[in-house]
Amino acid sequence: MKNRIYTKQIIENEGNEVLLAGWVASRRDHGKLIFLDIRDKEGIAQAVVSAKNDSAYEASQKVRGEWVVAIKGKVQKRPENLRNPELETGDYEIAVDALTIINEAKTLPFPIDTDGYDISEDLRLKYRYLDLRRPRLGRMLKLRQEYKTEVSNFLRKRGFTCIDTPILTKSTPEGARDFLVPSRMHKGKFYALPQSPQQYKQLLMVAGVEKYFQFARAFRDEDMRGDRLLEFEQLDIEMSFIEQEDVLVLTEELVIFVSEEIFGKKIQEKPFPRLTYMEAQNKYKTDKPDLRADKKDKNVLAYVWVTDFPMFEKKEDGTIGPAHHPFTAIQDKDVKKLDGSKKEMLNIRAKQYDLALNGFEIFGGSIRTH
Amino acid sequence: MKNRIYTKQIIENEGNEVLLAGWVASRRDHGKLIFLDIRDKEGIAQAVVSAKNDSAYEASQKVRGEWVVAIKGKVQKRPENLRNPELETGDYEIAVDALTIINEAKTLPFPIDTDGYDISEDLRLKYRYLDLRRPRLGRMLKLRQEYKTEVSNFLRKRGFTCIDTPILTKSTPEGARDFLVPSRMHKGKFYALPQSPQQYKQLLMVAGVEKYFQFARAFRDEDMRGDRLLEFEQLDIEMSFIEQEDVLVLTEELVIFVSEEIFGKKIQEKPFPRLTYMEAQNKYKTDKPDLRADKKDKNVLAYVWVTDFPMFEKKEDGTIGPAHHPFTAIQDKDVKKLDGSKKEMLNIRAKQYDLALNGFEIFGGSIRTH
Numbered sequence: 247m248k249n250r251i252y253t254k255q256i257i258e259n260e261g262n263e264v265l266l267a268g269w270v271a272s273r274r275d276h277g278k279l280i281f282l283d284i285r286d287k288e289g290i291a292q293a294v295v296s297a298k299n300d301s302a303y304e305a306s307q308k309v310r311g312e313w314v315v316a317i318k319g320k321v322q323k324r325p326e327n328l329r330n331p332e333l334e335t336g337d338y339e340i341a342v343d344a345l346t347i348i349n350e351a352k353t354l355p356f357p358i359d360t361d362g363y364d365i366s367e368d369l370r371l372k373y374r375y376l377d378l379r380r381p382r383l384g385r386m387l388k389l390r391q392e393y394k395t396e397v398s399n400f401l402r403k404r405g406f407t408c409i410d411t412p413i414l415t416k417s418t419p420e421g422a423r424d425f426l427v428p429s430r431m432h433k434g435k436f437y438a439l440p441q442s443p444q445q446y447k448q449l450l451m452v453a454g455v456e457k458y459f460q461f462a463r464a465f466r467d468e469d470m471r472g473d474r475l476l477e478f479e480q481l482d483i484e485m486s487f488i489e490q491e492d493v494l495v496l497t498e499e500l501v502i503f504v505s506e507e508i509f510g511k512k513i514q515e516k517p518f519p520r521l522t523y524m525e526a527q528n529k530y531k532t533d534k535p536d537l538r539a540d541k542k543d544k545n546v547l548a549y550v551w552v553t554d555f556p557m558f559e560k561k562e563d564g565t566i567g568p569a570h571h572p573f574t575a576i577q578d579k580d581v582k583k584l585d586g587s588k589k590e591m592l593n594i595r596a597k598q599y600d601l602a603l604n605g606f607e608i609f610g611g612s613i614r615t616h
Numbered sequence: 617m618k619n620r621i622y623t624k625q626i627i628e629n630e631g632n633e634v635l636l637a638g639w640v641a642s643r644r645d646h647g648k649l650i651f652l653d654i655r656d657k658e659g660i661a662q663a664v665v666s667a668k669n670d671s672a673y674e675a676s677q678k679v680r681g682e683w684v685v686a687i688k689g690k691v692q693k694r695p696e697n698l699r700n701p702e703l704e705t706g707d708y709e710i711a712v713d714a715l716t717i718i719n720e721a722k723t724l725p726f727p728i729d730t731d732g733y734d735i736s737e738d739l740r741l742k743y744r745y746l747d748l749r750r751p752r753l754g755r756m757l758k759l760r761q762e763y764k765t766e767v768s769n770f771l772r773k774r775g776f777t778c779i780d781t782p783i784l785t786k787s788t789p790e791g792a793r794d795f796l797v798p799s800r801m802h803k804g805k806f807y808a809l810p811q812s813p814q815q816y817k818q819l820l821m822v823a824g825v826e827k828y829f830q831f832a833r834a835f836r837d838e839d840m841r842g843d844r845l846l847e848f849e850q851l852d853i854e855m856s857f858i859e860q861e862d863v864l865v866l867t868e869e870l871v872i873f874v875s876e877e878i879f880g881k882k883i884q885e886k887p888f889p890r891l892t893y894m895e896a897q898n899k900y901k902t903d904k905p906d907l908r909a910d911k912k913d914k915n916v917l918a919y920v921w922v923t924d925f926p927m928f929e930k931k932e933d934g935t936i937g938p939a940h941h942p943f944t945a946i947q948d949k950d951v952k953k954l955d956g957s958k959k960e961m962l963n964i965r966a967k968q969y970d971l972a973l974n975g976f977e978i979f980g981g982s983i984r985t986h
Contacts, residue, residue: 247857247858247859248859250857252775267857268824269824285824286824286826287775287824287825287826287827288775316857349986374819374823375819375820375822375823376822376823378820378823378824378825379823379824384824384825387777387779387825388777390779391772391777391778391779394778395768395772398765402761402765405622405657405658407757407758407761408761408764409757409760409761410831410833410849412847413783413809413833413835413847414795414809414835414846414847423800425784425797425807426797426798427795427796427797427809428796428798430793430837431839437795439783439784439797449744449745450745450748452745452746453744453745453746453748453749454638454639454655454656454657454748454749454754455657455748455754455757456656456657457657461780463780463783463833465783465784467800469801476784477782477783477784479780487617487620487637487686488617489617489618616719
């Protein structure tokens with residue numbers, strides 16, 4: 247569509263003839279004047295159609311919410327008393343010369359000019375392509391892009407390389423069940439979808455990459471509940487020639503940057519407090535304590551490191567096995583406890599750490615045996 | 617490792633005691649002096665061990681290629697006649713005070729200080745984690761990251777939002793076979809891995825995103841041959857309220873930027889020449905002609921647009937079906953040919969276009985019916 251401008255550009259176009267295209271966010275019929283709010287990806291602008299303009303007026307009598315239209319008209323300042331300070335374009339409107347209906351729309355299953363919290367999630371997901379028209383969700387999509395861009399820049403500046411590892415891969419020993427993909431060319435054999443890029447990133451360290459990151463797609467064939475998903479994305483990082491403290495410092499710096507600069511939140515305590523696993527268990531009966539002083543303030547984030555996780559745990563069948571995964575390194579001073587006695591085994595601590603936020607585990611890591 | 621610096625930083629550390637860690641790229645024994653080239657992710661630096669330093673000298677007699685070591689020592693200028701202008705750090709070396717062997721290594725299956733072109737691809741892929749130590753391949757990984765970063769910035773500046781669509785999805789009608797993933801929770805049902813994010817990106821247009829891009833992972837269960845892969849990544853773009861010319865202009869701008877600015881290549885003809893499908897077939901007997909004037913010059917790229925692809929083609933069974941996919945729009949002036957007669961059907965042109973580079977199709981697109 248030649249010379250089309252976005253709604254938010256009308257404020258730089260007073261007096262100009264412009265072309266807009268988008269969705270009818272609302273329509274108000276005032277008799278001799280019909281007002282249309284036109285929504286596009288950049289916002290909303292008001293268009294006004296006069297009864298003096300026969301063909302545009304006739305079309306604007308037909309249009310309904312979410313119809314797709316194109317309008318041509320002159321940008322003018324709204325009368326002082328009709329300005330809308332809540333709209334970026336609220337001081338202006340378009341006096342419509344021509345209105346073209348590009349597509350009609352059925353009545354929506356729910357309103358999309360609200361925040362949507364009151365609508366059932368099932369219904370919102372069923373009509374996801376309509377729910378995403380909600381300005382709040384449009385902002386989320388853009389915020390997610392901003393987050394990924396800024397995190398990438400943060401890590402690239404510190405010498406990390408983003409490398410995307412394969413999805414069709416071999417099974418890895420993680421906590422959940424693999425999704426399997428039958429191979430047509432190798433009858434009876436299967437690919438596995440990765441629960442994490444664990445093996446690939448360790449091979450990248452062998453390859454000398456030293457500092458790697460990836461927004462990694464992960465798949466876990468679990469029963470969906472609470473915070474479990476079949477498919478999700480996680481920031482994945484690996485480094486060579488480093489110690490636990492290096493990981494904690496880098497992660498804390500990144501998390502502070504993301505929390506404050508991108509999401510505009512307040513952090514309750516900096517540097518983040520640190521608890522050992524035993525301290526957390528003794529004091530809070532959990533390894534992801536919620537340390538918020540005021541649990542009602544949605545803008546405050548209480549981060550806490552939990553370190554010194556146990557290397558082994560008693561499994562359901564009474565045997566002793568790795569609590570996390572078997573590649574985790576044992577703490578130097580606990581190596582001598584590897585004498586085979588059950589009691590000492592359970593006292594061995596790993597170079598493993600989690601970061602908890604308001605009672606949720608948001609980051610976990612460990613030093614690998616090498 | 618506290619206070620470790622990278623090899624390339626030695627040039628700012630003349631006279632300082634430094635700590636380096638990395639792989640032994642080469643070892644030259646000159647009797648009373650042993651020279652080690654230490655490689656890390658940033659490059660190579662020369663270390664020199666004197667026989668006067670008993671313990672370091674003993675260790676350096678043991679080490680072999682690709683052993684992992686840490687060295688401590690003082691950075692000094694090399695004697696004038698021993699400088700190496702081909703190495704970024706070639707004016708300096710480290711006089712080693714201490715050498716720690718972190719890990720030993722077996723003899724390599726192939727050399728990794730060459731470009732590797734002479735080694736069989738099977739062998740290189742078998743030892744991919746060693747082959748990637750080759751400086752040429754390390755540069756490729758970084759170039760790929762730079763390419764993705766710059767393309768993202770290019771598109772974000774023009775109002776595009778990067779949105780990652782699901783991998784566990786439904787089957788889509790593309791040219792190849794889907795990979796299927798059996799569902800454990802819904803017995804007898806399958807997920808499909810996407811051949812392209814076609815359906816999702818069209819839904820994003822319905823959702824009002826208007827300008828979307830993604831480095832999309834795609835899966836095609838094809839017999840591996842030539843330019844076919846089971847899994848690959850492609851830049852995926854979709855726009856609303858646009859015409860074919862808008863896509864051609866944006867793509868050409870992006871491709872010129874990538875070719876010249878990121879890969880440092882020369883483009884034979886700008887703006888890119890354009891041929892219709894019929895012209896290409898008549899003149900070059902192919903829809904992806906190689907227009908290079910000099911096919912030996914590896915730095916010259918000859919791009920050519922091929923437009924006006926046929927909408928329908930005769931299938932193997934004699935019936936007439938879509939040549940590409942059924943969502944492609946028909947050219948306005950050809951709509952009247954939709955009268956059902958077979959001959960006219962085959963003359964209907966689609967709003968579909970490809971970009972060919974040196975005889976390969978590198979980009980394809982179409983306007984969707986809407």
